[in-house]
Amino acid sequence: xxxxxxxxxxxxxxxxxxxxxxxxxxxxxxxxxxxxxxxxxxxxxxxxxxxxxxxxxxxxxxxxxxxxxxxxxxxxxxxxxxxxxxxxxxxxxxxxxxxxxxxxxxxxxxxxxxxxxxxxxxxxxxxxxxxxxxxxxxxxxxxxxxxxxxxxxxxxxxxxxxxxxxxxxxxxxxxxxxxxxxxxxxxxxxxxxxxxxxxxxxxxxxxxxxxxxxxxxxxxxxxxxxxxxxxxxxxxxxxxxxxxxxxxxxxxxxxxxxxxxxxxxxxxxxxxxxxxxxxxxxxxxxxxxxxxxxxxxxxxxxxxxxxxxxxxxxxxxxxxxxxxxxxxxxxxxxxxxxxxxxxxxxxxxxxxxxxxxxxxxxxxxxxxxxxxxxxxxxxxxxxxxxxxxxxxxxxxxxxxxxxxxxxxxxxxxxxxxxxxxxxxxxxxxxxxxxxxxxxxxxxxxxxxxxxxxxxxxxxxxxxxxxxxxxxxxxxxxxxxxxxxxxxxxxxxxxxxxxxxxxxxxxxxxxxxxxxxxxxxxxxxxxxxxxxxxxxxxxxxxxxxxxxxxxxxxxxxxxxxx
Amino acid sequence: xxxxxxxxxxxxxxxxxxxxxxxxxxxxxxxxxxxxxxxxxxxxxxxxxxxxxxxxxxxxxxxxxxxxxxxxxxxxxxxxxxxxxxxxxxxxxxxxxxxxxxxxxxxxxxxxxxxxxxxxxxxxxxxxxxxxxxxxxxxxxxxxxxxxxxxxxxxxxxxxxxxxxxxxxxxxxxxxxxxxxxxxxxxxxxxxxxxxxxxxxxxxxxxxxxxxxxxxxxxxxxxxxxxxxxxxxxxxxxxxxxxxxxxxxxxxxxxxxxxxxxxxxxxxxxxxxxxxxxxxxxxxxxxxxxxxxxxxxxxxxxxxxxxxxxxxxxxxxx
Numbered sequence: 001x002x003x004x005x006x007x008x009x010x011x012x013x014x015x016x017x018x019x020x021x022x023x024x025x026x027x028x029x030x031x032x033x034x035x036x037x038x039x040x041x042x043x044x045x046x047x048x049x050x051x052x053x054x055x056x057x058x059x060x061x062x063x064x065x066x067x068x069x070x071x072x073x074x075x076x077x078x079x080x081x082x083x084x085x086x087x088x089x090x091x092x093x094x095x096x097x098x099x100x101x102x103x104x105x106x107x108x109x110x111x112x113x114x115x116x117x118x119x120x121x122x123x124x125x126x127x128x129x130x131x132x133x134x135x136x137x138x139x140x141x142x143x144x145x146x147x148x149x150x151x152x153x154x155x156x157x158x159x160x161x162x163x164x165x166x167x168x169x170x171x172x173x174x175x176x177x178x179x180x181x182x183x184x185x186x187x188x189x190x191x192x193x194x195x196x197x198x199x200x201x202x203x204x205x206x207x208x209x210x211x212x213x214x215x216x217x218x219x220x221x222x223x224x225x226x227x228x229x230x231x232x233x234x235x236x237x238x239x240x241x242x243x244x245x246x247x248x249x250x251x252x253x254x255x256x257x258x259x260x261x262x263x264x265x266x267x268x269x270x271x272x273x274x275x276x277x278x279x280x281x282x283x284x285x286x287x288x289x290x291x292x293x294x295x296x297x298x299x300x301x302x303x304x305x306x307x308x309x310x311x312x313x314x315x316x317x318x319x320x321x322x323x324x325x326x327x328x329x330x331x332x333x334x335x336x337x338x339x340x341x342x343x344x345x346x347x348x349x350x351x352x353x354x355x356x357x358x359x360x361x362x363x364x365x366x367x368x369x370x371x372x373x374x375x376x377x378x379x380x381x382x383x384x385x386x387x388x389x390x391x392x393x394x395x396x397x398x399x400x401x402x403x404x405x406x407x408x409x410x411x412x413x414x415x416x417x418x419x420x421x422x423x424x425x426x427x428x429x430x431x432x433x434x435x436x437x438x439x440x441x442x443x444x445x446x447x448x449x450x451x452x453x454x455x456x457x458x459x460x461x462x463x464x465x466x467x468x469x470x471x472x473x474x475x476x477x478x479x480x481x482x483x484x485x486x487x488x489x490x491x492x493x494x495x496x497x498x499x500x501x502x503x504x505x506x507x508x509x510x511x512x513x514x515x516x517x518x519x520x521x522x523x524x525x526x527x528x529x530x531x532x533x534x535x536x537x538x539x540x541x542x543x544x545x546x547x548x549x550x551x552x553x554x555x556x557x558x559x560x561x
Numbered sequence: 562x563x564x565x566x567x568x569x570x571x572x573x574x575x576x577x578x579x580x581x582x583x584x585x586x587x588x589x590x591x592x593x594x595x596x597x598x599x600x601x602x603x604x605x606x607x608x609x610x611x612x613x614x615x616x617x618x619x620x621x622x623x624x625x626x627x628x629x630x631x632x633x634x635x636x637x638x639x640x641x642x643x644x645x646x647x648x649x650x651x652x653x654x655x656x657x658x659x660x661x662x663x664x665x666x667x668x669x670x671x672x673x674x675x676x677x678x679x680x681x682x683x684x685x686x687x688x689x690x691x692x693x694x695x696x697x698x699x700x701x702x703x704x705x706x707x708x709x710x711x712x713x714x715x716x717x718x719x720x721x722x723x724x725x726x727x728x729x730x731x732x733x734x735x736x737x738x739x740x741x742x743x744x745x746x747x748x749x750x751x752x753x754x755x756x757x758x759x760x761x762x763x764x765x766x767x768x769x770x771x772x773x774x775x776x777x778x779x780x781x782x783x784x785x786x787x788x789x790x791x792x793x794x795x796x797x798x799x800x801x802x803x804x805x806x807x808x809x810x811x812x813x814x815x816x817x818x819x820x821x822x823x824x825x826x827x828x829x830x831x832x833x834x835x836x837x838x839x840x841x842x843x844x845x846x847x848x849x850x851x852x853x854x855x856x857x858x859x860x861x862x863x864x865x866x867x868x869x870x871x872x873x874x875x876x877x878x879x
Contacts (some may be wrong), residue, residue, distance in 0.1 A: 067731075067732065069731050069732070075643075075644075075835060077643055077644065078643075078644060078645040086601075169614075169615040170615045170616075170645070172611045172612075172615060173599065173600055173604070173608045173609070173611040173612035173615065174600075174608075176605075176607055176608045176611050177605075177608070180607075225640070225645070228645050228646075229646075243654075243827065244644060244646065244651060244654060244655070244827065244832075245655065245825075245827030245828075245831060245832060246727065246728060246729070246827040247727075247731065267731050269726075269727060269731060269825065270825060271726055271727075271825045272822055272825065272831075272835075273822055273823055273825070275710055275713075276713065276725060276726050276823060276824070276825060279713050279714070279717050279718055279725040279726075280725050280726055282718055283717045283718055283721055283724070283725055285717075285724055285725055285726065285727075285730075285731070286731075408601075437593075437838075438593075438838065439591075439592070439593030439594075439597060439598050439838065439839070439840050440591065440592040440593045441593075442593055442597045442598070442601075442602045443592040443593035443594070443597055444592065445602055446597065446602075446609070458602060460602075460603055462603065467603070470603065470605065471603065476605065479606050480605060480606045481604075481605040481606060482602060482603045482604065482605070
């Protein structure tokens with residue numbers, strides 16, 4: 001007690017021995033003030049530039065000007081025109097480069113229609129061996145090089161002809177499916193290009209959607225190794241600045257052939273951490289972002305400073321069965337597991353309504369979607385138990401799931417898997433979770449599920465029916481392709497092979513829909529949810545269009561400020 | 562001394578070589594290669610093979626390593642699979658950002674840590690001592706990602722006086738004030754752990770030194786407390802502290818991965834995290850080489866600084 005009292009007295013004494021304490025406190029105050037002051041000054045000076053926060057403005061007329069700041073969930077990869085990479089990258093590159101034809105990125109329709117961008121017309125021969133593209137006239141690349149048939153031919157050959165002086169080997173993997181059967185490209189006239197296949201390739205026109213062109217002059221000037229730093233396309237925005245990990249700055253192309261965009265600039269800042277994107281939106285550091293934690297959207301919806309837009313696209317999150325090994329080689333067991341999962345509750349409680357229930361591998365927004373197809377195996381745990389009993393698993397069984405806790409397109413990942421684990425436990429299926437880092441997991445995915453792994457988890461975001469075969473044909477089982485669950489149905493194979501030969505596009509889509517349906521009825525996977533890709537934006541962002549795609553652009557956007 | 566430094570630098574070469582071999586082997590032992598990361602989980606075998614061929618991943622491992630080594634000794638660290646940029650350029654672009662943050666954190670943690678440790682030691686068992694040690698415990702225990710997010714919440718969201726991410730204001734024109742305001746929160750987050758360590762270590766070493774006979778003698782001779790503590794005691798107490806600070810600097814220069822990710826600070830740590838996640842082998846190899854070199858250099862500087870701090874220490878050529 002006496003010691004403590006003397007300590008207090010020591011603290012209160014203002015004598016020479018207390019210099020060190022006073023100096024310490026002074027130093028803390030000085031250093032702390034010096035550290036915070038610049039920030040206060042900087043923020044105060046930039047307050048005038050902060051977006052308004054009092055609610056939507058009345059102004060409706062678009063006006064030119066302004067800089068839109070986008071918080072991206074991943075770093076931007078090389079800005080190649082011919083190798084888009086991820087959707088995240090596509091959100092940047094589509095501003096700079098334009099395709100001949102595309103799934104309309106400026107359409108808000110439930111399925112993006114195919115439209116011409118650099119091509120005004122396109123046609124295919126009856127035998128699907130020749131396709132012709134009529135190019136828009138008067139278009140120039142951003143460096144002044146004319147867009148013509150020679151330039152398009154040069155670009156295509158760069159992607160498939162190994163003898164091309166600028167053969168882009170690194171893009172070949174991404175172009176493999178598109179150019180697998182190509183024979184040659186011909187210049188018919190200055191604005192007409194003709195492409196010849198070695199054999200009929202009915203899907204070629206569909207696969208040409210999104211194929212973009214780069215200025216040959218720029219590639220010759222910078223070479224394959226450096227062209228990504230000087231990406232020259234025909235698009236409404238040009239690259240002004242690229243600082244890796246910090247920002248990508250696009251500036252309006254004043255010589256754009258089409259309607260000039262309203263925005264002066266669009267700036268992309270990579271912000272890998274979703275909580276940071278939330279903070280940046282709220283503090284006004286950015287104007288637009290995606291892939292935020294599901295439980296934050298309700299808050300943004302209530303906040304008058306923000307608008308939340310959701311739209312389903314060709315994405316599905318699913319649990320994949322090992323259809324080769326017991327117990328899931330028995331269709332009854334797969335159906336039972338499907339019926340054990342309460343998808344509505346998962347979407348409501350885990351995803352907070354930011355997804356739509358999935359019932360098949362290709363859902364709304366895709367070529368293979370059948371709106372008349374009803375859920376084949378709705379939630380019914382009692383029926384699930386009956387099926388398990390019928391299959392000889394009255395007491396349930398144990399199994400293993402390999403899964404990535406997070407990854408591209410994996411939504412709430414681990415939380416969703418844990419929810420499903422609990423659902424399955426209620427019908428007697430005890431699941432042991434084995435989380436794996438993304439790349440380790442992908443390697444195992446390609447190797448195919450071993451017998452001891454009953455289920456796994458994946459998502460895909462493919463909107464084209466051309467990919468039904470890629471994921472479910474027997475010939476895509478490992479090591480050939482991404483069918484790691486060893487799914488095989490001769491009837492599905494037959495339909496997909498027939499689709500590959502069907503020249504009539506509508507009949508082909510009909511075949512894809514049939515295959516989609518059969519795969520769902522086979523319970524090849526548990527289709528859980530389609531991501532609505534919620535987007536949060538400041539209310540000053542006007543005329544944003546949400547396409548039925550994972551990619552989107554800010555071309556028609558203007559800022560009401 | 563010069564001979565000692567040269568000897569140490571030459572000894573670094575086999576160290577760096579060994580590090581490069583170990584890291585290369587580990588990168589290839591870990592499941593999943595660059596081709597899967599580049600092609601994505603829905604690629605066919607054809608597409609994967611095309612990617613492997615484009616990047617030379619179809620060659621035997623020892624050929625891949627020696628190709629890398631042959632170019633590395635000529636200063637060419639290859640190109641990033643994901644950014645297509647030369648690795649050397651990427652490292653030089655990011656390293657100054659990490660150096661800035663690391664140096665600032667070391668300065669902050671050294672100043673605050675040393676002063677806090679001295680106060681704590683000279684006021685042992687007092688309220689100040691207990692408060693400082695409690696804060697040190699807090700600094701030691703708090704995960705940096707938690708501290709970072711809390712600081713963002715308080716200063717960026719609630720008080721709105723500091724920015725939440727990045728190095729510069731995207732709406733502004735940049736400048737030193739802008740940079741300073743952006744680095745405050747990451748620097749505090751990064752320095753919390755180091756400050757705690759330094760404070761605890763300085764307290765411990767000071768307590769030992771303050772009990773020495775020569776300190777009693779100095780006081781008996783009438784020297785004021787400030788002179789006794791800072792000129793006579795602290796200098797002797799600093800030797801182990803210099804080692805710790807140096808090692809912390811080495812750690813930080815290697816990349817403050819968590820802090821750079823939380824604050825979207827475009828530094829080495831963030832780059833290395835992404836490179837490891839995506840198996841971007843050229844970047845990982847280049848980054849590891851740089852980090853190992855930094856460690857070697859920092860250790861050398863620490864060893865040499867001992868001779869200046871303590872004149873009794875001399876280095877021989879043996």
